[in-house]
Amino acid sequence: MSSGAPRALLLIGAVGVGKTTTTDAIADELEARSIPGAALDLDWLRRAWPAPADDRFNSRLERAALHAVSAVHREAGAQVLVAAGVIEERAERDGYRTAFGCPLTVVRLTAPRALVRSRLHRRHEGEPDNLAWHLDRFDELTDILDAAEVEDVTVPVGPDPRSSAQAVLRAVGI
Template sequence: MSAEGAGPAEADGMRALLVTGAVGVGKTTVADAIGDELEERGIPGAVLDLDWLRRSWPSPAGDRFNSRVELANLRAVCAVYRGTGARVLVAAGVFEEVGARADYEEAFGCPLTVVRLRAPRDLVRSRLRRRHERDPEALAWHLARFDELSAILEVARVEDAAVDAAEDPRVSARRVLAAARI
């Protein structure tokens, strides 16, 4: 898009970065580490966890994961962050269909890059067991959801790039930033 036809966020170089992947791969941890990297580089930004933007109940009929609530909240929060001078908006979250991309980009209010974070199944299952050791129902749901979501994302290919998670979140953050060309 030419600078004349670009929206304000695109013309001024503002970017959004969505770290996506199945449950337990480290999206939120890596998004936080990306925020630290950007701060050290002197790049104004903000980090969001999309799970928190959709956490409400009950879910409306036909919207199992509160996606409409998430998008409405994302739109509002990103407007505030853009108004405070954020240049890079980083989010951890999931959308499962390529068709949803335009909705997310509109909600961010600037061009969106999606990077999928991958981690070995055994590692993720171990993390989930530790995370939900006192809640067998939640553990069972998350273990099943990891497999379900991994399969969905493998077919959907919503990402612009994919990176393998490293043991150190800062290494993963640098990999994601490099993949997103930030």
């Protein structure tokens, strides 16, 4: 990738599909290719409480924080901003593009249901309430994302994070 205007990749998908892990692997791959960038986890940007009653996932706070953080990274020379998060409605894309401050490509990661359920069981071992919520949320969010068609491209996760990262970068032309 030659130097030029920055661009953003937003990895979306249901809980447990590997968004954060793949974002980290993309960051490693971009660094190995000497492409300046930044990796962001939107969960951390919106983690505040209590959430407003009309914004249960703190999406407005997330976009405001993303706007500030992205500006800092672009100013520092980032060519590729990559983030893990969720957009449930196509109408939300413009808000995220504005928050990133550069052209946005939305990449939906998918994984077999059995694989994700296995990951969630490991992740929430000993937390039956959290496990139940995440299992339900996986199914709910998968249905929402299927209907919303928010993504520009869909990439199935690979057998390991590096192969998933490489597949995403190929799919978006990096």
